[in-house]
Amino acid sequence: MKRTVFFISDGTGLTAEAMGNSLLAQFEKIEFERVTVPYIDNHETAEAVVERINESARADGQRPLVFDTIVKSDIREIVSKANGFMVDIFGTFLNPLEQELQASSSYTVGKSHSIGNESTYEKRIHAVNFALDNDDGARTRHYDEADLILVGASRSGKTPTCLYLALQYGVKAANYPITEDDLDDQQLPEVLRPHREKIFGLTIEPERLSVIRNERRPNSRYSSMKQCMHEVEEIETMYRRERIPYLNTTAYSVEEISTRIMVTTGLKRLR
């Protein structure tokens, strides 16, 4: 059985999607057809959305689910007349929050993913550029500026994690690949030693690492099970010897890796 789901917002729709999907994830046996309709911020676009929802209800023979994060009550009212099952975040929580905070909502549209605080936004973009410029050990001379230096075997997930940390949290993360040459003495590579307190290690199951490396360089020594096992073992030994905090990324998404790093290191999201 397939149910259509609408995510409707006066902004990007990212919040409606995040909230809706976290609820829908609880119903694994139902197949959902998802439609995101962002930037619904006037009467005309709202009426058009009502039409789309109603049409979908007719086509499916069943009303769609509608997750909305529309701030303005007049727009929300129009959408609420559609033939859908409404999950209305602002309608449900804004009033109680006004009461609790003894303050009125400003009813400002599309705030949560806009530029907002300009200097914070610029710092996020700077953090992205920092991650790109300091990717893969390319440069080590900016490590003083880094909030975090991710280390680990080649293809253990360092680069996507650095980029996510930059985009989501504004964290300036460099990354340094630990190669065989670094492992001879089971110590932290020399270039990293002055920055010990910023270092976080990634590790990964050798089986998974071998699969990932095979995509880049099939049937090479680099991607062989033997080589992957050797590197992972040596690197984990080094982490333990040097008391570097580390995480096994095998079963984790980049979002999970990043939030776990934030918790472990105590780094703060930029505001």
Add this chain to the structure above:
Amino acid sequence: MKRTVFFISDGTGLTAEAMGNSLLAQFEKIEFERVTVPYIDNHETAEAVVERINESARADGQRPLVFDTIVKSDIREIVSKANGFMVDIFGTFLNPLEQELQASSSYTVGKSHSIGNESTYEKRIHAVNFALDNDDGARTRHYDEADLILVGASRSGKTPTCLYLALQYGVKAANYPITEDDLDDQQLPEVLRPHREKIFGLTIEPERLSVIRNERRPNSRYSSMKQCMHEVEEIETMYRRERIPYLNTTAYSVEEISTRIMVTTGLKRLR
């Protein structure tokens, strides 16, 4: 007046943050102190969070706001005993959804930002690698594989947008900087012509572009107001002549640029 806010989750906390912040954005005059506590998935960690909330209530002389996305009702029940103002997403919406869907929640913890569908997750990571490998016109031979090719003046926001599109939507986006050399004949650069239907243009106010360029190369011809005005004018003329869809990014965040591109191009989020 400062209010403490807790975002509590059995997963990453990203959904609780997104939803909470979209509501808090409506109260611009109140200063919020935000605390995210992810991975609360057993009785001990839940009890510890209750202690933290209660302590914060004592310290502030006012109960904190608590946004939670805890799936399991026994854990949620523990947290709900804290001295906080509870905004409980699953407690509020899961039951009505079960009714509407005629299905029981699976009460699976921390689903919404986990790896989930493995092949989808791998495609997102592939998309990140694609964006990195095809950044800044570095290579054009993979344009056949691209879902999207972003074009625009140097520093108009192409790279962060491509990375966000990859991480958030799994879209494989290359980017190509339009330089003065490309502008001589006011036509689409030759290397882009076979891929016309994948091209999306970015533009930006010359004043803003000049500020951004000055950070990279201060007082250069490249960052001069005259040069920025010239490039932007020529590029916009080319977009119009060639009927390339385009967006002025000056006032938009990377999230807004990305969602607007998704709407305009009709690209679909990977599932």
